[in-house]
Amino acid sequence: MIDTISSRMSIALRLAGLSLFAAALFAQQPAAGRAGAAPAVAAKNLKVLAPTTDIAFTMRGFNAALGVQCTFCHVQGDFASDANPKKDVARKMISMIGKIDAAFPSSSGAYPAGYHEVDCVTCHRGAAKPVTETAKVYHNLNEFNGHFAPNSKEPGTNLKVLPADTLVHGEESIMHVFRDALKVDCSYCHGFSKPFAADDNPRKEIARKMITMVRDINTNFPGTGTYPLGKQAVTCYTCHRGDPHPESVSNKDYELPAEKK
Numbered sequence: 001m002i003d004t005i006s007s008r009m010s011i012a013l014r015l016a017g018l019s020l021f022a023a024a025l026f027a028q029q030p031a032a033g034r035a036g037a038a039p040a041v042a043a044k045n046l047k048v049l050a051p052t053t054d055i056a057f058t059m060r061g062f063n064a065a066l067g068v069q070c071t072f073c074h075v076q077g078d079f080a081s082d083a084n085p086k087k088d089v090a091r092k093m094i095s096m097i098g099k100i101d102a103a104f105p106s107s108s109g110a111y112p113a114g115y116h117e118v119d120c121v122t123c124h125r126g127a128a129k130p131v132t133e134t135a136k137v138y139h140n141l142n143e144f145n146g147h148f149a150p151n152s153k154e155p156g157t158n159l160k161v162l163p164a165d166t167l168v169h170g171e172e173s174i175m176h177v178f179r180d181a182l183k184v185d186c187s188y189c190h191g192f193s194k195p196f197a198a199d200d201n202p203r204k205e206i207a208r209k210m211i212t213m214v215r216d217i218n219t220n221f222p223g224t225g226t227y228p229l230g231k232q233a234v235t236c237y238t239c240h241r242g243d244p245h246p247e248s249v250s251n252k253d254y255e256l257p258a259e260k261k
């Protein structure tokens with residue numbers, strides 16, 4: 001356990017070092033010199049992005065993350081104008097990222113510069129409206145063999161963040177939602193041949209922090225309840241998509257261009 005934690009810390013430290021290195025490389029590369037970059041015209045109306053931001057690069061990233069064109073957020077021909085209300089929505093999203101991302105020690109730098117565990121891609125994945133429902137249900141070996149855990153209303157005895165009456169046993173329980181969201185079996189967060197109430201697995205505590213984070217994120221969206229109660233704009237699946245380590249611009253495994261394959 002100590003080993004896991006210290007290796008996570010050293011990964012975080014290494015990442016911090018790497019992104020400083022990347023930032024230094026980036027600084028040597030004039031923005032206007034890169035192929036396809038827009039001419040460097042000073043931005044007139046930046047309210048959340050730093051004046052040093054590579055605007056052309058960042059804006060192309062927004063297009064890709066949401067699967068939209070520039071005019072989704074801008075009025076045609078006047079990028080400095082705030083007449084399109086989506087531009088202010090996007091500003092709120094940029095500020096929200098600053099807060100979410102600060103929860104991850106491996107993130108560094110002020111968005112969009114630096115390394116970020118969570119950015120527009122993490123939730124949007126090429127769509128203007130992020131998804132909240134799991135696309136594919138995870139089934140373990142027991143279920144493959146036809147043995148399904150019975151639904152039971154037996155309450156949890158060591159629930160520190162979920163409401164006391166949360167369904168934690170069986171098909172309909174929130175534990176299956178977690179399992180589907182990360183595409184992992186129960187023992188990923190439990191295990192150690194210990195009862196589910198035990199706190200030996202450090203991932204269980206990470207998951208508790210995630211539940212709290214999901215609640216904080218949803219306070220940005222009107223009409224949502226306190227997770228897992230009520231309607232949610234962002235769930236575990238919104239970021240995880242069947243992956244314990246969600247995707248962002250910084251950590252995505254990119255396809256090489258055809259001529260390099």
Ligand code: HEC
Pocket residue numbers: 042043044045046047048049050055059060062063066068069070071072073074079080086087088090091
């Ligand atoms: C998802 C919304 C969104 C999309 C899509 C988008 N932008 Fe932006 N853009 C913004 C926001 C928000 C700002 C202002 C940021 C701030 O206030 O710090 C901005 C600012 C700019 C600015 C600076 C304007 C000024 O003078 O202040 C330019 C230039 C710009 N965008 C160009 C583009 C281009 C070109 C595209 C398409 C490749 C694009 N944007 C796509 C949201 C978007």
Ligand code: HEC
Pocket residue numbers: 062066073086089090093094097100118119120121122123124128129130217221233234238
């Ligand atoms: C934590 C998840 C999350 C992150 C990160 C995130 N968004 Fe969003 N965004 C949402 C959700 C959820 C909605 C939809 C709200 C609704 O319609 O209920 C949304 C909606 C939007 C919309 C309005 C779309 C529409 O159809 O009106 C824009 C624009 C937008 N996001 C831009 C961005 C940009 C730009 C970034 C990165 C700087 C970003 N978002 C990062 C969750 C996120």
Ligand code: HEC
Pocket residue numbers: 155156157158159160161162163168169170175176178179182184185186187188189190196197198203204205207208
């Ligand atoms: C992503 C991590 C994660 C996964 C996967 C997961 N759990 Fe949990 N589980 C938790 C957390 C966190 C709690 C404690 C919540 C709290 O403190 O409010 C918990 C609590 C429980 C409890 C209540 C224990 C008690 O008495 O307090 C049961 C039972 C349980 N899980 C069963 C399961 C089963 C069965 C699976 C697989 C179908 C599963 N869990 C998958 C994170 C997870």
Ligand code: HEC
Pocket residue numbers: 100104106117118122178182189203204206207210211214234235236237238239240244245246
């Ligand atoms: C805003 C995006 C976001 C949401 C929403 C989110 N997570 Fe995460 N989660 C992450 C990121 C990013 C990481 C990886 C951090 C790292 O590796 O440093 C992570 C890591 C984890 C881990 C540790 C995985 C490992 O291998 O160590 C667990 C467990 C986890 N999340 C559970 C959950 C649960 C349960 C929920 C819903 C209650 C949830 N997450 C919601 C972004 C999110």
